[in-house]
Amino acid sequence: MYNRMVIHISSTQLYSCFLCLMGKRLLLLFSGLLIFAVAMTGFINISRCSIIQCDKRLTPSSVASDTLKSSSVINGFGPSLPSSASVRFMPFEHAPYAVRHWDPASVRWLRLSDLPIITVSTANCTALFHSDRVERQKADTFQKTHSKTVVPTVTFVKDAFNCKQFVARRRYATSPVNREEAEFPIAFSILMFKDVEQFERLLRAVYRPQNLYCIHVDNKSNDDIHAAVRMIARCFENIFVVDQPYAVRWGTFSVLEPELACMRLLLKRSKKWKYFINLTGQEFPLKTNWQIVRILKAFNGSNNMEGTLVRFVLLIRLL
Numbered sequence: 001m002y003n004r005m006v007i008h009i010s011s012t013q014l015y016s017c018f019l020c021l022m023g024k025r026l027l028l029l030f031s032g033l034l035i036f037a038v039a040m041t042g043f044i045n046i047s048r049c050s051i052i053q054c055d056k057r058l059t060p061s062s063v064a065s066d067t068l069k070s071s072s073v074i075n076g077f078g079p080s081l082p083s084s085a086s087v088r089f090m091p092f093e094h095a096p097y098a099v100r101h102w103d104p105a106s107v108r109w110l111r112l113s114d115l116p117i118i119t120v121s122t123a124n125c126t127a128l129f130h131s132d133r134v135e136r137q138k139a140d141t142f143q144k145t146h147s148k149t150v151v152p153t154v155t156f157v158k159d160a161f162n163c164k165q166f167v168a169r170r171r172y173a174t175s176p177v178n179r180e181e182a183e184f185p186i187a188f189s190i191l192m193f194k195d196v197e198q199f200e201r202l203l204r205a206v207y208r209p210q211n212l213y214c215i216h217v218d219n220k221s222n223d224d225i226h227a228a229v230r231m232i233a234r235c236f237e238n239i240f241v242v243d244q245p246y247a248v249r250w251g252t253f254s255v256l257e258p259e260l261a262c263m264r265l266l267l268k269r270s271k272k273w274k275y276f277i278n279l280t281g282q283e284f285p286l287k288t289n290w291q292i293v294r295i296l297k298a299f300n301g302s303n304n305m306e307g308t309l310v311r312f313v314l315l316i317r318l319l
């Protein structure tokens with residue numbers, strides 16, 4: 001009897017201990033699942049924040065900086081940034097020290113000393129501008145025998161970290177030439193796909209603080225190109241980048257979509273501009289901004305549309 005009682009008591013204790021242990025294990029299991037769920041939720045949120053900026057506010061500069069620091073591009077001047085950068089889908093923001101939009105109350109005009117002085121010793125620029133055939137042949141020969149040194153895209157990303165130094169070193173025109181130019185702002189769109197160096201040269205040539213500029217980088221372009229363009233644009237209050245880029249395919253409506261997106265963006269920013277000029281990253285102006293202003297003023301609200309007679313005749317025949 002005593003032994004059975006002992007056995008009975010021992011069985012009850014074992015059963016109680018078993019329930020206790022199972023309860024603790026279930027509690028630990030539940031706690032572990034809860035911690036795991038919280039951790040996964042945090043991981044998902046962090047992943048989403050790094051792409052669409054839900055909680056942590058990221059600027060183009062911080063993304064480009066973190067991306068460059070974590071990649072071999074900064075040391076090896078690699079061809080592109082990792083695809084995880086997602087720079088192209090980030091809301092565009094200007095830098096705190098961006099070049100201000102021109103104030104009409106300003107009396108500071110552009111001077112010759114503000115512009116870079118370039119000495120060309122390998123060609124007669126005056127003769128080239130006058131379409132001298134001999135000088136054109138010399139220039140063609142020189143280009144064929146002297147390969148151009150391409151500036152890596154990442155160089156523009158690094159240089160534009162400091163906006164003040166970037167604008168000063170690149171000698172951007174931060175004042176209009178005169179009041180006639182200042183009171184006739186122009187809106188530009190630039191659609192670019194490659195060659196940040198050529199794009200930046202074009203932007204520097206057409207830039208004036210009273211104008212407005214919309215930049216669209218093809219969605220098919222590499223992330224380093226998107227990062228470089230955004231880093232440059234953030235240094236100017238009157239330059240904007242399309243947040244949702246399009247994959248442009250020639251001969252389709254996608255060619256027109258970024259132009260319409262830029263028009264909407266430019267109208268949203270200001271309605272004071274007089275004309276809209278659409279460019280691509282592979283173009284370059286033959287006139288100064290003031291000369292363009294005087295030509296557009298002569299148009300008096302009309303447009304200059306180019307067309308080809310051959311296409312028009314074919315269209316008439318089809319009709």
